[in-house]
Amino acid sequence: MKYVGQSIERVDAIRKVTGQAQYVGDFHMPRMLYAQVKRSPYPHAKIISIDVSKAEKLPGVRAVITGECYTKRCGLYLEDKNFLANKTVKYQGEAVAAVAAETAEIAQEACDLIEVVYEELPAVTNAIDGMKPDAPLIHPDLHTYKVAPIFFPKPHTNISHHYKLRKGDVDKAFQECDYVAEHTYYIPHVQHVPLEPHVAIAQYEYDGKLTVWASTQSPYAVRQALSVAFEIPLNKLRVISPYVGGGFGSKAGTTIEGIIIPLAMRCKGRPVKLQYSREDEFQNSYVRQGLHCKIKTGVKKDGRIHAVKNEFVWDGGAYTEYGVNIVKAGGFASAGPYNIDNVWTDSYCVYTNHPVGGPYRGFGMCEIHFAIEQNIDIVAKEIGMDPVEMRRINGLRVGDKTCMGETMVVSGYHECLEEVIKDIGYGEKSESTNPRKVRGKGIAAGWKSPSMPTNAGSAAIIRMNEDGTFFLMTSGQEIGQGSDTALTQIAAETLDVDPKLITIRTGDTDHTPYEWQTVASRTTYCAGNAVKLACEDLKKKILELAQIKLGAYKRDLEFKDGYVVHKIYTDRKVPLSEFALGLAFDDGSGVGGPAIGVGTFTLENNINYDKETGIGEHPVAFWTIGVNGAEVEVDLDTGEVKVLRMVSCFDAGKVINPETFCAQSEGAMVQAMGTALFEELILKNGHILNKNFVDYKIPTADDMPELDVKYIEHAEPTGPYGARGVGEPLMVPGAPAIANAIYDAIGVRFNRMPITAEEVLKALKEKANK
Amino acid sequence: MxxxxxxxxxxxxxxxxxxxxxxxxxxxxxxxxxxxxxxxxxxxxxxxxxxxxxxxxxxxxxxxxxxxxxxxxxxxxxxxxxxxxxxxxxxxxxxxxxxxxxxxxxxxxxxxxxxxxxxxxxxxxxxxxxxxxxxxxxxxxxxxxPYYEGAEGIFTKVSRRNKVDLSTVCSTVMKYAGQYRAAFGSVAPTPRRLPKTEACLNEGPLDDARIDRAVELALSEVSPIDDVRASKQYRLDVVAMALRRGLESLG
Structure with missing residues (x-):
């Protein structure tokens, strides 16, 4: 292929490195107002009264709102969320009132003048406690909430979704096993930490038109949610998402838009802007849900995993409108990329008085694999088998059935595994020059499928200009992952024109066509398919005209380097630009009209699984599988873990751009390392103790290990040029690979992340005392 | 201000x-x-x-x-x-x-x-x-x-992350004219010298028993707290490690 598979320069590179790219934070508009938010100091409390009179009187204040102004709930899958607290506050930092004023400083001063009287309520600060029958109820009216039919809240409890997977007969299977063991793990809350915190501007015009500029991954999903919440018809609601400075899931769905819209509605004609601080970002956007994880594994003498029983309890936070779907995804992928006949999984989403859980790169997979992949190592060691051998025996092959009962049509599991084993030098000990430091190596695998509605749709439009250049329009959102470049390459390949001739336009619901969301590692796959179909549509139309122009059958014509060329008589060719406005004849008449191609994609035969068993023939679009290896060095005196090297190999189907694939892989490994070693949102009685970079640490350049990126390509049958999504799956095996390497180095297991120096030193002392 | x-x-x-x-x-x-x-x-x-x-x-x-x-x-x-x-x-x-x-x-x-x-x-x-x-x-x-002819010192910083971080514990162990000095940070309300530890180190030749005794004294002279960055116990462990490593390097 000419353009697909090539490391062309990113189409947004120059704009970004020169600072020309505009982000919402850069937008300053005439007569703009600035919003600030009054927040709850308590994790759980009843709002007795709110007095905004002093705030309203402050000069420069234009509007003050409280939760009473808009009581309608909304949400992506479960309508449980108010943008401003209504009657009770459910987490510390929840918005209770907001102010729009001439300056951000005046707005802040006004917030300080708002007097709120609370009556504190007992808080749920642990998901396990939240499931108990006597736990305080965070959403007493849960049974009345509107919910998508694939989610199952338990009325009069804190459980907002109970996902069940029932494959085979687990109880009987455990009887048949030679060895059965149960282990527990805990994964704390972490935050996405995008470089650009959330920011949005809303402007409500006198004719009822609402425009929202937002740093968002999902302009169409935002439009839909806001339309429901504020009862604005979709033709009057425009969402614009320019460049986005990193999302990692946190900018999917709605967060801050719902706070500024009511303000804008009260200040007609004036744009209202709200910019989150870093502290807000940690507390008031989304966080990755915490997870309590119990895995019971039964194996046969030969190392075959015969049965698995999982209990996942997710700490969903105050609202789980989006989180319920992570709980589902974690549940249906709960056996990992392994061929296991008997699987029983209960995955619970539990309300707590913690920050709101939401999508985070991996969508549950990073969390469950920290458990699954350590569990494989543990069980293998317990039966005296090399963990790698156990993976070879149980890894999914083509033709095997997944835990959901579907048949694998592609699986690169074993090739990726062998590649990583070789590259990391698994089994070969390496020694530190420092006698007080020890080294170890570990391996982990992972899988992920897009957890999206089975009928999630994508659309694309390709327009040819008079000079033979193109505009490609989609609403797949560039969030740093390189989608603008990948989609441009797919268009260039399909049309056989230089990618430089194609300009991509995204992120404007009035002008760029529908895209469900930029999440689920689906953009290259779903939007890519739509782009390919749009270009094929354009080709088809042009070939109709070309056969008249060239006097040849269209079956003998092809697109080549910006021309329509006769396949046999190659000197017979016409530049594409001649068809830009249709075909013109000598007598002045024309046919065909301006050249435009349309493509829409919805994966066919993608059918919901059975509600009671979780089993289905084709419940997900595809599975992406890969393996990581890690080598670590542990300082026996300080407990400090240094990751020396990481290796990644994934089956990408088809890599559209090797350079951006490599960047995605490296970023994923480093992000995984951050969660494995440093990151935790420290929560005490519902209060976040480290909502800043002073005390929430992510890796710096100094922490970078040597990173080696590999890939294999078994084409995805339904993917554009065989591509499947990789952005999130690439992060999944990193943390457990590091944990397994630490075990190899010091012989200590950590069932909780992050594995900080303090935890390691404590464990080393305990081991020495035994 | x-x-x-x-x-x-x-x-x-x-x-x-x-x-x-x-x-x-x-x-x-x-x-x-x-x-x-x-x-x-x-x-x-x-x-x-x-x-x-x-x-x-x-x-x-x-x-x-x-x-x-x-x-x-x-x-x-x-x-x-x-x-x-x-x-x-x-x-x-x-x-x-x-x-x-x-x-x-x-x-x-x-x-x-x-x-x-x-x-x-x-x-x-x-x-x-x-x-x-x-x-x-x-x-x-x-x-x-002041200038100290021939003085040697070891600065140790233990933090959660190698770069761009605050000290969980920081310390200096210095040797000048055969005498030792030791100061620690993040182990008390102020950074401080450890006079009893220093006195012990300066009483006689530096052997294993003296180092053990000095470490014991150092732990009695500091009063770290539990906070979001580390536990008291970890800080005590680091004090012991930093003093030992400092003394081993200085000889």
Whole structure:
């Protein structure tokens, strides 16, 4: 292929490195107002009264709102969320009132003048406690909430979704096993930490038109949610998402838009802007849900995993409108990329008085694999088998059935595994020059499928200009992952024109066509398919005209380097630009009209699984599988873990751009390392103790290990040029690979992340005392 | 309120922890950016000398390498271009990175106020968390550090992350004329020398038993707390490790 598979320069590179790219934070508009938010100091409390009179009187204040102004709930899958607290506050930092004023400083001063009287309520600060029958109820009216039919809240409890997977007969299977063991793990809350915190501007015009500029991954999903919440018809609601400075899931769905819209509605004609601080970002956007994880594994003498029983309890936070779907995804992928006949999984989403859980790169997979992949190592060691051998025996092959009962049509599991084993030098000990430091190596695998509605749709439009250049329009959102470049390459390949001739336009619901969301590692796959179909549509139309122009059958014509060329008589060719406005004849008449191609994609035969068993023939679009290896060095005196090297190999189907694939892989490994070693949102009685970079640490350049990126390509049958999504799956095996390497180095297991120096030193002392 | 590097003041302003009527920038006052060394007079660090300049200075690297290491362990390169050594001391954080080498070196703070000039020895400077003996309307103009022929020192910083982090524990162990000095940060309300530990180390030859005894004394002379960065126990473990490693390196 000419353009697909090539490391062309990113189409947004120059704009970004020169600072020309505009982000919402850069937008300053005439007569703009600035919003600030009054927040709850308590994790759980009843709002007795709110007095905004002093705030309203402050000069420069234009509007003050409280939760009473808009009581309608909304949400992506479960309508449980108010943008401003209504009657009770459910987490510390929840918005209770907001102010729009001439300056951000005046707005802040006004917030300080708002007097709120609370009556504190007992808080749920642990998901396990939240499931108990006597736990305080965070959403007493849960049974009345509107919910998508694939989610199952338990009325009069804190459980907002109970996902069940029932494959085979687990109880009987455990009887048949030679060895059965149960282990527990805990994964704390972490935050996405995008470089650009959330920011949005809303402007409500006198004719009822609402425009929202937002740093968002999902302009169409935002439009839909806001339309429901504020009862604005979709033709009057425009969402614009320019460049986005990193999302990692946190900018999917709605967060801050719902706070500024009511303000804008009260200040007609004036744009209202709200910019989150870093502290807000940690507390008031989304966080990755915490997870309590119990895995019971039964194996046969030969190392075959015969049965698995999982209990996942997710700490969903105050609202789980989006989180319920992570709980589902974690549940249906709960056996990992392994061929296991008997699987029983209960995955619970539990309300707590913690920050709101939401999508985070991996969508549950990073969390469950920290458990699954350590569990494989543990069980293998317990039966005296090399963990790698156990993976070879149980890894999914083509033709095997997944835990959901579907048949694998592609699986690169074993090739990726062998590649990583070789590259990391698994089994070969390496020694530190420092006698007080020890080294170890570990391996982990992972899988992920897009957890999206089975009928999630994508659309694309390709327009040819008079000079033979193109505009490609989609609403797949560039969030740093390189989608603008990948989609441009797919268009260039399909049309056989230089990618430089194609300009991509995204992120404007009035002008760029529908895209469900930029999440689920689906953009290259779903939007890519739509782009390919749009270009094929354009080709088809042009070939109709070309056969008249060239006097040849269209079956003998092809697109080549910006021309329509006769396949046999190659000197017979016409530049594409001649068809830009249709075909013109000598007598002045024309046919065909301006050249435009349309493509829409919805994966066919993608059918919901059975509600009671979780089993289905084709419940997900595809599975992406890969393996990581890690080598670590542990300082026996300080407990400090240094990751020396990481290796990644994934089956990408088809890599559209090797350079951006490599960047995605490296970023994923480093992000995984951050969660494995440093990151935790420290929560005490519902209060976040480290909502800043002073005390929430992510890796710096100094922490970078040597990173080696590999890939294999078994084409995805339904993917554009065989591509499947990789952005999130690439992060999944990193943390457990590091944990397994630490075990190899010091012989200590950590069932909780992050594995900080303090935890390691404590464990080393305990081991020495035994 | 005095603004020097601003790496503490600006954050306190942003977090609305302080609300001063005036902020006075002292960076342009002539002479305050002076950094000079002679074996006779020792090192003079002007109040406005930033951490990168201090840590990168040839004389500091040659004659006070552990002070240079401490200066270069502060924050990020960008922060060190702003942050000053004087500000690091005046902020009086228990974990001020340059405090432990300067405590061992028995530095003197040069102070000027409405009543003229005076000097405050560093061991009389820190009173409590963010409290010093600096009086209202006084400013620190410089730090004087004596020169010690043949002195050696080890600066240790243990933090959650290798770079751009605060110390979980920081320390300096120094040897001069056969005598040891030890100072620790983030183990008490102020950075502090450990007199009993030093006395033990200086009573006789340094053997394993003496090191064990010194470590035991060090642990009794510090009083770390549990906080979001580390537990008390981890800090105690690090104190023991840093003292042992320091003594092993110095011999």
């Amino acid at each position: 005095v603004l020097n590097g601003g790496t503490d003041v600006v954050i306190q302003l942003r977090d609305r922890l302080i609300n001063p009527e005036y902020v006075v920038d002292i960076k342009r006052i002539p002479g305050l950016d002076e950094l000079r060394f002679s074996k006779e007079e020792g090192l003079h660090i002007g109040a406005c000398v930033n951490m990168n300049r201090l840590g990168g200075d040839e004389n500091v690297r040659t004659y006070y390498p552990f002070l240079a290491n401490a200066a270069l362990s502060v924050g990020s390169k960008q922060v060190r271009n702003r942050a000053t050594c004087a500000g690091n001391l005046i902020n009086a954080s228990p974990l001020a990175d340059t405090s432990t080498p300067l405590l061992c070196l028995e530095a003197v703070l040069e102070v000027e106020g409405p009543d003229g000039k005076r000097e405050i020895p560093i061991n009389e400077f820190f009173v409590f968390v963010r409290k010093t003996t600096l009086q209202k309307d006084e400013i620190v103009t410089g730090i004087r550090v």
